[in-house]
Amino acid sequence: MATIDFAEIMKNKTDYLDQSEIDSILQYFYDKSQMRNYMLILTLVRTGRRISEIVGKKPFTRNVGLRPCDIRPDGLIEFDILKKGHVKKKTRNGTKRTKEAIENDYPLKMPKRKLKPVDKEYLELIKIYIEGEGIGLYDRVFPITRQWTGKLVRKAAKDCKIYRSHNHIHPHNFRHSLAITLLKKNRYDPSALIKLKDILEHSSLNVTLAYTQFTQEDKREILERTFGEDKENE
16 A cells, blocks of 8 residues: 655645535434444544544554543543654665664654543543443544545545545545644634644644645635725724
């Protein structure tokens, strides 16, 4: 399977899903009574976490994903935050590095356990889902793979007639959608960008800014709002 370069995907201004598209995908799974898939998409939408941080990453004994025991009553969830942590296979002059040197760098790719907030409505819904499905305290809430989740999202988007000319819809788009939605709904909060950086667990604001590229319509909207308000005050 080809590796998807999420960094390149997020550079396209039309990659995020608007609220009507997100609602369509959620409704698609709800109408099919596929509550696991519904809650999985809702988790992507409401947390902004990477799909591997939610469903886990092999070996699941180490990177287990979301579990009931990780959900705290105060609205915080402990996630395995996955950093890119690039492990170089070659030296600067192009020669191969030794096996021992490469293995010494692998801790760079290990996840770190961190607490992340969620909204109250999502917290109640995920608790109801876990109880209703009888999911054990240390079981994975979503025992499926990242690849299978991608297939589910692509099929749902296709059936809902949600398209992007350059590539398929996939789980990482929801992370981009949270970034855009948060900033649009908190446009009067000067600290919103800093908070978003912390929520998404980015290493710098430059990375966060790569997620916040608005469409032409978004930019037209803010211009209309700016000059429309001026006219009202005349």
